Amino acid sequence: MGTALIYDEEMTKYKLLWVDPACKIEVPERLTVSYEALVRSGLSDRCVSIPPREATDAEILLAHSEEYLEAVKKTPYMTLEDLKEFTLQYGDVYFHPNIYHCAKLAAGSALQLVDSVMTGKVRNGIALVRPPGHHSMRSAANGFCVFNNVAIAAQYAKQKHGVKRVLIVDWDIHHGQGVQYCFEDDPSVLYYSWHRYEHQKFWPNLRESDYDSVGKGNGAGFNVNVPWNKVGMENSDYLSIFCHVLLPVAYEFCPDLVLVCAGFDSAIGDPEGEMCATPDIFAHLTHLLMNLAGGKLCAVLEGGYNLTSLPQSVCQTVQTLLGDPLPQPAGLRSPCKSALESLQCVRSAHRRYWSFLKHAANQPSTDISTKRIKLANEEEGKTEMAVEERAAEIKEWPEPPERPSPPVRCASLLPEDVACPDGLKLFSSSKDLHPLLASKLQNGADDQDALITVSRLYAMIEKMLTNEIGSGLVLISDISAAMMGALQDLPSDLVDRVLVVCVGKEKDLNYLTTDGKMLFVQISDEDKEKEKNKYFIPVSLKKGCSDTAGFIQAVLGLLLPLAYEYDPTLVLLVRTPGSGVDDSMWQQLIGLLLGFAKGHTLVLMQTNEKVHVGPTASALLGRPAPPLLELQTLDQEDGEALERLRERLQTDWKMLQTTSEGTE
Numbered sequence: 059m060g061t062a063l064i065y066d067e068e069m070t071k072y073k074l075l076w077v078d079p080a081c082k083i084e085v086p087e088r089l090t091v092s093y094e095a096l097v098r099s100g101l102s103d104r105c106v107s108i109p110p111r112e113a114t115d116a117e118i119l120l121a122h123s124e125e126y127l128e129a130v131k132k133t134p135y136m137t138l139e140d141l142k143e144f145t146l147q148y149g150d151v152y153f154h155p156n157i158y159h160c161a162k163l164a165a166g167s168a169l170q171l172v173d174s175v176m177t178g179k180v181r182n183g184i185a186l187v188r189p190p191g192h193h194s195m196r197s198a199a200n201g202f203c204v205f206n207n208v209a210i211a212a213q214y215a216k217q218k219h220g221v222k223r224v225l226i227v228d229w230d231i232h233h234g235q236g237v238q239y240c241f242e243d244d245p246s247v248l249y250y251s252w253h254r255y256e257h258q259k260f261w262p263n264l265r266e267s268d269y270d271s272v273g274k275g276n277g278a279g280f281n282v283n284v285p286w287n288k289v290g291m292e293n294s295d296y297l298s299i300f301c302h303v304l305l306p307v308a309y310e311f312c313p314d315l316v317l318v319c320a321g322f323d324s325a326i327g328d329p330e331g332e333m334c335a336t337p338d339i340f341a342h343l344t345h346l347l348m349n350l351a352g353g354k355l356c357a358v359l360e361g362g363y364n365l366t367s368l369p370q371s372v373c374q375t376v377q378t379l380l381g382d383p384l385p386q387p388a389g390l391r392s393p394c395k396s397a398l399e400s401l402q403c404v405r406s407a408h409r410r411y412w413s414f415l416k417h418a419a420n421q422p423s424t425d426i427s428t429k430r431i432k433l434a435n436e437e438e439g440k441t442e443m444a445v446e447e448r449a450a451e452i453k454e455w456p457e458p459p460e461r462p463s464p465p466v467r468c469a470s471l472l473p474e475d476v477a478c479p480d481g482l483k484l485f486s487s488s489k490d491l492h493p494l495l496a497s498k499l500q501n502g503a504d505d506q507d508a509l510i511t512v513s514r515l516y517a518m519i520e521k522m523l524t525n526e527i528g529s530g531l532v533l534i535s536d537i538s539a540a541m542m543g544a545l546q547d548l549p550s551d552l553v554d555r556v557l558v559v560c561v562g563k564e565k566d567l568n569y570l571t572t573d574g575k576m577l578f579v580q581i582s583d584e585d586k587e588k589e590k591n592k593y594f595i596p597v598s599l600k601k602g603c604s605d606t607a608g609f610i611q612a613v614l615g616l617l618l619p620l621a622y623e624y625d626p627t628l629v630l631l632v633r634t635p636g637s638g639v640d641d642s643m644w645q646q647l648i649g650l651l652l653g654f655a656k657g658h659t660l661v662l663m664q665t666n667e668k669v670h671v672g673p674t675a676s677a678l679l680g681r682p683a684p685p686l687l688e689l690q691t692l693d694q695e696d697g698e699a700l701e702r703l704r705e706r707l708q709t710d711w712k713m714l715q716t717t718s719e720g721t722e
């Protein structure tokens with residue numbers, strides 16, 4: 059299934075008609091440069107073009123009052139003076155004779171997107187719209203927004219398509235207070251937003267944008283605010299928040315639809331955000347959400363004011379929605395102290411609502427809310443430029459890298475009697491021994507066919523690293539022998555950093571190395587806590603890999619941050635016999651791992667587990683994993699053991715940090 063693209067130049071036909079410094083950045087060119095970039099890159103041709111439509115009154119009333127709608131209806135007939143007058147009652151927004159029409163088209167575009175995804179016409183999609191929506195409230199326009207496009211879409215999805223749980227991810231750099239107000243007592247809509255906050259000194263300067271606004275009444279826990287109290291946040295700050303807050307909560311919430319308030323003012327170069335995350339980060343943010351809700355994801359444009367990073371970020375998002383390989387994440391490093399403070403505060407505020415956060419640490423001693431109060435009382439005084447703020451001065455960043463699709467999306471090496479799943483291409487490798495193995499033959503290796511198997515594996519790996527093949531699926535009779543053969547002094551000029559994810563127990567791992575060429579993460583029921591090798595991470599779950607809650611927590615809270623920091627050039631995913639991992643979890647894992655190493659994941663399975671070939675092939679071909687069945691809560695002891703493991707590892711692996719304690 060395809061990716062929908064909704065755009066109409068009609069939504070460029072309104073602009074600011076008078077002088078207002080607060081609104082001058084919201085220009086029609088935002089839309090045209092974004093759409094033109096999609097056309098120029100050939101991405102728009104690969105999408106399913108869906109026309110917008112006007113939202114009806116009834117649909118607008120899903121999130122707004124009648125008096126507000128009636129008032130806005132009068133604006134097309136207003137004189138310039140009347141428009142200015144009308145605008146004064148709202149904040150940081152402007153009206154125009156054509157903005158009501160465009161606002162109905164923007165909201166209607168979001169609804170068209172929801173219909174296309176919910177009816178299965180497309181898998182996912184994006185709507186490029188103006189005016190944006192996430193600041194508008196029940197009876198007020200605000201922050202360039204007239205109707206709350208995404209809030210209306212969420213209500214519409216529930217009402218028309220019977221959606222039970224909607225996840226709204228707002229990666230715009232401003233807090234979508236309009237969305238928060240609309241759903242703060244509604245447990246069927248989980249609103250997650252990060253936003254520049256600076257202890258309430260940044261627009262819209264709301265006390266309720268802080269991390270302690272967790273929702274009200276039945277909605278408690280279903281509103282997640284992540285305040286950025288400094289500018290200059292980078293890719294690692296964004297990714298660590300996703301791994302340690304959003305994803306655990308999102309997987310536990312188990313939505314059947316994901317809506318994204320896709321604002322790109324959180325990208326480098328934006329005058330509003332002043333952040334340093336590069337456009338390719340949106341490829342990863344999008345990818346990390348694509349395995350939720352069976353892949354049903356609707357992105358709706360909100361902000362974005364740098365006319366270079368905005369189109370680049372839009373293209374990165376669309377290319378990921380289309381299923382293209384991801385770029386390797388650029389130069390990750392440790393999240394900054396301020397981000398870790400926010401991370402710790404959000405996790406502790408939500409500890410009581412989400413079993414995946416139950417073991418989160420308390421609020422930091424230097425509680426950032428006191429800073430908010432102190433700064434709010436302080437007279438305007440200019441604080442000296444912290445290092446993060448200087449980072450925001452940088453306005454140069456590299457073009458996002460090309461993300462070519464390999465000619466063979468997924469290759470397979472299967473025994474003769476196993477049919478090649480559709481979509482996979484049988485890998486034909488020469489029968490002769492791989493030159494890299496000739497040496498092994500000399501010192502009298504015993505088992506010939508094991509060597510042949512390994513040599514075919516190496517041949518496939520080589521084709522991956524030249525991007526002739528995306529991912530691979532290999533069935534072998536004896537997994538232990540193959541791993542021994544392949545990983546025992548892995549030839550250094552074959553691959554320089556391989557992430558091995560071993561699902562299930564594997565007895566002798568004496569090919570492990572400590573030089574960093576291989577990071578070995580094992581998830582099983584074996585308890586090996588005493589391990590002291592930085593590159594061997596044994597995660598033990600009491601009930602083993604069949605415990606979906608424990609497994610997903612190990613993947614999200616440990617494996618993902620480690621993989622981002624390690625940044626492998628190849629991922630080797632091994633499923634040992636009897637691991638007990640269920641197919642939907644297995645497909646979720648594959649889907650997430652495809653975000654690394656430009657999609658070069660090689661799956662090793664034992665021939666007697668060929669019953670799992672179908673689901674494995676489906677995931678390797680980029681098809682969304684089925685939603686996980688209702689997650690049981692995380693086992694207490696496992697949760698504590700995972701927490702201890704994270705604590706122990708975080709000195710070596712900075713992306714595992716979730717508290718600011720111990721940072722300089």
Ligand SMILES: NCCCNCCCCCC(O)(O)C(F)(F)F
Nearest residue numbers: 080150190201232261321360361
């Ligand atoms: N420096 C000028 C002050 C501007 N203050 C208002 C900012 C509004 C942000 C709107 C947005 O980007 O959040 C949306 F997504 F809604 F468009």
Ligand SMILES: [Zn+2]
Nearest residue numbers: 230231232361
């Ligand atoms: Zn914004």
